[in-house]
Amino acid sequence: MTQTGVPRSRVAVRAPLEVRLGRAAIVAFGLYLMSPTFVHYIEDSRSWQVPGVILATAVVALYIAAGCTGPRGPWHRWAVGVMALLVYLPLPLLGEWWAASAVFLAAMALGLLPRPYNLPVFLLVAIAETFKSMSLGDDLAGGLSWTLSVSVAAIPLAGLTHFAETARLLYATRAELAAVEVAAQRVRAMSELEGILGSRLDAIAGQGRRVLDGVDGESDVVKKELGRMLDMAREAQREMRGFAHREQRLLSGKPDYQK
Incomplete structure (x- = not known):
């Protein structure tokens, strides 16, 4: 599963430059992470081509909506639950390529949930990704490698989310x-x-x-x-x-x- 799933690597006054840059980085990085999935389903001629593109768009849009708005509130926790449904429910129908969407769930858990819930939920997602990879045919080493790939991609995305929110809070406090x-x-x-x-x-x-x-x-x-x-x-x-x-x-x- 590590072959293709994940790349390795808020008239209103406009928000300050740092906040806008942070939000633009979230959008750009989110689209970059999901771009292989978009390309795969656009080129796929099977019946799940259109639903795959729609669901991939929904995943990116949900993360952008949650990550680029503040302050953090109850609806952000609900957004994590909705993201979990988008990540895991379509998996049996969309196949292995859909596994890349787990990056957004892991980043949401780490970047949007308040302490002390963020790390336990992030670890829970990591464990779920290991079992998911093994259920799709990987051995334990392959499952752990996939989990590491998801974590490596999710941490920078969560960091960008934290940056944008911290910049917004600093300017709001000022x-x-x-x-x-x-x-x-x-x-x-x-x-x-x-x-x-x-x-x-x-x-x-x-x-x-x-x-x-x-x-x-x-x-x-x-x-x-x-x-x-x-x-x-x-x-x-x-x-x-x-x-x-x-x-x-x-x-x-x-x-x-x-x-």
Whole structure:
């Protein structure tokens, strides 16, 4: 079975470059791993040609859908179960070439399941692959060789999945931290505004009381006091505009990366 089965070797803001590269690598590597199976069933003239191509497409599509979306949730665990059905149920009808699909199940178990379930399930898949290989005619050495081939191909695919998810989490965490900092700056700005307006309004009120107290005096005194009140009002207006500009800068600096 080791002769042909497996090669040896998330208007929305766009995701960051590292996340997009990770997801593109998952797609490219998944198609590369399944390409011999696609070629075989496309060239096969038997009745299972079309179902083989459809099921192979479903396997790749399911892995891409699960591996390129986050955060990890219950449906990812269900996706592992669906992948197991896609890998093992069609095997008696599609034959030995269909065995390559086990790479995606092993990569799903290792890359999508949470700890501590990922390693035990991965080992279970490896054991199942050994018995599957032997049931298809290989001896123990051939079965172990096939299991090693599946594991070697699945580990890089799971690693790419981990990379894409880690990059997404890092950028999402950075966005949340930036949002917290913006909120803290707004709190400080509101406290500053309260102090500014409070002191200025108190000064204007005191000046108004002095004007009222001296209204019976000379008109020059009244004009002088009213002029001071006007200056205070203009100064308060300038400070309010400065505060508004700072708020606009805070809003423009808000992170917009979407998960």
